[in-house]
Amino acid sequence: DRSPLILGIDLGTSGIRGALIDTQTRQPIAFYAVPLALPIRNANTSEQSPELWLEGFELLLRKIQNAQQTAFIEHIILDATSSTVCLVNADYQPVSMALMYDDKRATAEAQLIAKIAPRNSGAHGASSTLAKVMWLYENTPHSESFFVCHQIDFINVFLTGLPQITDANNALKMGFDPINMVWPDWISQLLPTITLPKVVLPGDFLGQIQPGLVEKYGFSSKTKVYAGTTDSIAAFLASGAHQLGDAVTSLGSTLALKLITEKPIFAPEYGIYSHRLKNQWLVGGASNTGGAVLLKHFDLEALIEHLKKIPERPQNTHLDYYPLLCQGERFPISDPCFQGNLDPIPDNPETFLLGLIEGLVSVEKLGYQRLTELGASPVTRIFTAGGGLKNRVWMTLRSQELSAPVLQSLHTEAAFGVTQLLEIQSFNDQT
Ligand code: ADP
Structure with a gap:
């Protein structure tokens, strides 16, 4: 049977x-x-x-x-x-x-x-x-x-x-x-x-x-x-996110944030719109920064080598970068002329790399703050997807800096994720 x-x-x-x-x-x-x-x-x-x-x-x-x-x-x-x-x-x-x-x-x-x-x-x-x-x-x-x-x-x-x-x-x-x-x-x-x-x-x-x-x-x-x-x-649902306040950050070539929230948000200047997800809403924003910035300054092999040399609990570089590949940002800062900030560039490549990663984490943090400011429900869990999962330093800094616990995604296959819609339905039917 x-x-x-x-x-x-x-x-x-x-x-x-x-x-x-x-x-x-x-x-x-x-x-x-x-x-x-x-x-x-x-x-x-x-x-x-x-x-x-x-x-x-x-x-x-x-x-x-x-x-x-x-x-x-x-x-x-x-x-x-x-x-x-x-x-x-x-x-x-x-x-x-x-x-x-x-x-x-x-x-x-x-x-x-x-x-x-x-x-x-x-x-x-x-x-x-x-x-x-x-x-x-x-x-x-x-x-x-x-x-x-x-x-x-x-x-x-x-x-x-x-x-x-x-x-x-x-x-x-x-x-x-x-x-x-x-x-x-x-x-x-x-x-x-x-x-x-x-x-x-x-x-x-x-x-x-x-x-x-x-x-x-x-x-x-x-x-x-x-x-x-x-x-x-x-793909969002594949992560395991399913309840109010669940978020997924995609650490891909670009950085994308999605969050389950109670009320819909539409903020076209930030490229934010809302999708219906049963009796809740899914909002998201996508930044032009992301993992591709790291690969612009280091090839993959060098990136992996330098990451190994960064200590488990590194000191903050205070470089305050906003790393962009080219001019213009949509979310969490909406300005087509925005140049970001990559100045000054230190001689030590590990310090530079750490500064870049700190910058990526602060953009993610600002992203969730922006969604909350615009009326989204508070973030309670942050699932993570994308190639950046392999970057230990990025993951560690995120779990230290972000305001909610950072979790690995359960699955990454959209074909699995879409079936969670049926699970959500049975959840709601039971309550
Ligand atoms: P895409 O959005 O293009 O599908 P991915 O989800 O594959 O991208 O993520 C790509 C990013 O993941 C790269 O820009 C890089 O920063 C990071 N990355 C990929 N492989 C590794 C690795 N082995 N170690 C550290 N970071 C990695």
Whole structure:
């Protein structure tokens, strides 16, 4: 007798990953991966064929079937790249290429959006879903009705056969208003004839799996499909963060902070907007500083060597750096002309490196202070993700300087993280 499984799927740009989670232990029992051909990229454009997602997804299902696991799966939930979008017809066949998250061709459309969308909207910028949909609408021959299809919708419709539903997280960059849970009226001024999908909350039940897939892949006919979320929210949830005050700092090439908070915050000048996460909100800010600054001044080998020479409890250098790769910062300081501070540079490379790391920690500290000032709930735990976990000095200084305990992430796989939406739901249902 086996406990039922949850299948979490992370539909990315370079690959699709699947995680099988045991519903009893809530732990992953297996991971699967299928690579995708990279998008075709030019100066401002980045496209991929939506059919590729389906091929890759079916390959993943085949792998799970070959491992004789499909019959035990009772729940399926996906995350996908935010703001990757295509147009489909009434039969959900693509009528355009997908414009990827990093496509920036829709500059003229972004200018139109800027004129009428409220400042707080997630639809601003040339890489927003709305700008891309407007561009696609203009540049696709019209012979039939079109529908907006986020990357996640394409696979969810394949699974359930139910078109025209999406989740509030993927809809944010299309201009959806997550506070009132409505499509605002101004969108129809920009896209008068398009039908927008119904929006549900991440983790909500979408539908049963299609009978055809039960037959083809050996799923149980009880298998349910749920509305998912974006890739970055799924990665956040993988860390183990799930309650009010839980935060995740990503120590990657850049420094990104996310925090679960009671009230939504929108501060476009800092690039801060809020995603709905059940009855709470996820806010985040991203700085231009981060681990890449260390690699600008030291190659990886030198970095590792110098880190070894820095003592366990080093004395503060008082260099007070704000390290930036180039001019301009968005969060926690909003100033496109900001130069940061890297002066003076000492002769001793370990002192310099320590000063840089102190600088990174003070930017992170200021980041959480800024979120609190803007109305976020107090930070109670800080999970950590990214390559900076390997930097002992960075981790030690963080645990000394930050105002909440610093923890390692439980997992890093978004395919695992997205399944936590179902856990959060059952938590709330019990209380
Ligand atoms: P990305 O955001 O590009 O995915 P990662 O999460 O891989 O980046 O983190 C990259 C950063 O991690 C680098 O800029 C570097 O500062 C740090 N890093 C990577 N490997 C090591 C290592 N072995 N030791 C110390 N720091 C490391």
